[in-house]
Amino acid sequence: MPELVSPSSHYQQSFIQAVREAQAAGSGLGDTLNWDVTQMEADFESVLADLRRYEPGHELPEGFVHSEHLWLVEGDVYLGRASLRHTLTPRLREFGGHIGYEIRPSVRRQGHGSTILRLTLERARGLGLDRVLITCDTDNLGSRGVIEGNGGVLEGEFVLASHPKPIRRYWITL
Template identity: 50%
Template sequence: MPALVRPTETVRDSFLAGVEEFRAEGRGGAGDNSMLGRDILRWAPRWQEAAVFAAYVEETLADAHEDSGRPAGFVPSTVLWWVDGTEWLGRLSIRHRLTPRLLEWGGLIGYDVRPSVRRRGHGTAMLRAALPRARALGLDEVLLTCDFDNVGSRKVIEAAGGVFEDRRAEKLRYWIPTGAHAGGA
């Protein structure tokens, strides 16, 4: 049964295969400013090396700490991986606080489901599983955004309890409470 786990070297082979699926979709290009896109740009040429992948996992885990180095304007973020045994199915990031830019564009939770396992409920399950983690970080509710034309992401957010607030430019904005009954049944 899939579960959210801290990034780990034990799923490296499956992670690398999943990243190749994302790259085949065009992720990781110069215009991809998502967390996954930036990771692909920075690490993909060297991820095949076990020591480099271990360093990536360590750096990803450290990003949750306030004093970790990060680009200007970025906030601490807890990254979790959605895995089933040793099969990497996706990733999710819980940002610890909003900035003005995240309030408008990025939200507090971002997620990516591996292309070969989409449309099987993983996005919704992963998002629901993240809500107690967000609550433990002191977040009573979380903002999620998606492109207005991303029907799949919109359905995931709504199925996890997202309440539509508004549309700002190309982004739809939803709030989800993180309490005991959050995320729907």
């Protein structure tokens, strides 16, 4: 059964393999596509520290909110990741929302996207959030499927000066 865990060196090899996969496919969240894999292999502790830098207890740079990274794993295999913002800024309210996620290319279309969002919603509920905003590009049918399958209610479709494509905003009541 897939489960959500905090980022840990236990999954280092599998995680780095997944980053390679995403970069080869050119499909994944922006930071995944930009990671320097050689640097990651040399110093995975820095990667983990970087992923934890906005967690509660850390001092936040101006304009940032607390957030956490969660990894979907099954056994020793890394499947994907989510980030959960604990609050919204005006910018996240416009685009980005509370939750972002990706599933590694080799295991897509198997329900893992739906699972990572379902489990991240449970975590958000545990933190005391009563509803969450999730946004995606209008043409991202996979993400739309994930959100709608988890009860997302469409706020609308929007064109933003700051983003090249039309987007959708959905709310999920927890």
